[in-house]
Amino acid sequence: MLSSTTKANEWLLSPEDDLQAQLEFASSGDVIILSPGRYQGNFVINKPLTLFGQVGAVIDAGGKGHALLLKASDITLKNLTVENWGDDLTEENSGIYSVTQATNLTIQNNVLEGDGFGIWLHKASQVKVVGNKIKGNNQLRSADRGNGIQISSVENGHIVNNETSEVRDGIYVIASKNNIIEGNTMHDLRYGIHYMYSYDNSVINNYAYNTRAGYALMSSRRLTIAGNKTIN
Numbered sequence: 001m002l003s004s005t006t007k008a009n010e011w012l013l014s015p016e017d018d019l020q021a022q023l024e025f026a027s028s029g030d031v032i033i034l035s036p037g038r039y040q041g042n043f044v045i046n047k048p049l050t051l052f053g054q055v056g057a058v059i060d061a062g063g064k065g066h067a068l069l070l071k072a073s074d075i076t077l078k079n080l081t082v083e084n085w086g087d088d089l090t091e092e093n094s095g096i097y098s099v100t101q102a103t104n105l106t107i108q109n110n111v112l113e114g115d116g117f118g119i120w121l122h123k124a125s126q127v128k129v130v131g132n133k134i135k136g137n138n139q140l141r142s143a144d145r146g147n148g149i150q151i152s153s154v155e156n157g158h159i160v161n162n163e164t165s166e167v168r169d170g171i172y173v174i175a176s177k178n179n180i181i182e183g184n185t186m187h188d189l190r191y192g193i194h195y196m197y198s199y200d201n202s203v204i205n206n207y208a209y210n211t212r213a214g215y216a217l218m219s220s221r222r223l224t225i226a227g228n229k230t231i232n
Helices: 019-025
Strands: 010-013 031-034 037-040 043-045 050-053 057-060 068-070 075-078 081-083 094-098 102-108 111-113 117-122 124-130 133-135 149-152 155-160 163-165 171-174 180-182 185-196 202-204 207-218 224-226 229-231
Touching: 010 019, 019 031, 019 043, 050 057, 081 094, 094 102, 117 124, 124 149, 149 155
Parallel strands: 010 031, 031 050, 037 057, 043 068, 050 075, 057 081, 068 094, 075 102, 081 111, 094 117, 102 124, 111 133, 117 149, 124 155, 133 163, 149 171, 155 180, 163 185, 171 185, 180 202, 185 207, 202 224, 207 229
Antiparallel strands: none
């Protein structure tokens, strides 16, 4: 049963509830809290709200499509476990996927494990991707895996303190500017950080290990590179 807590705009769900129905029913600015259990499906968020997972709450995409598709600004995803999204790289299957021109997206302290891309943000600004842990599938060839975090045409983002492993590239940046990528750990993959056609970004205090190349900074200008480390 859906139930509101002490705040009218805060909703507590169980796995027996219809998460997609609540995402559509909620008003802008609402907080939806997932209690422990497995939430099966491919979910679309089309308004500003917060989706928060209690310990043990898992979103399971059933091996297809995107687990969470973001189609609005002012969305926060926090403390979620996201699993088993699709592996179709042509369709850009991702655990968390946003291609709408959005602002103020916060993706924080989530754990993602799947075959395709982990987090893919496109045409967004004022984004925070903080403290997430993303793991790919090392049973797939590197070329058949998605990237851990991919930002494309993103401005004024802060990609901080994430861990990516067993994906293709840990963090992939293309056609993006004025972003800070700081304090991330990338390991057991192709490139730790892969830059293409991106300007005025900072790459600071990141750590890459067990990679084919730690940092690939290609066709880009005015990058600030400081305090990074790579081994093995």
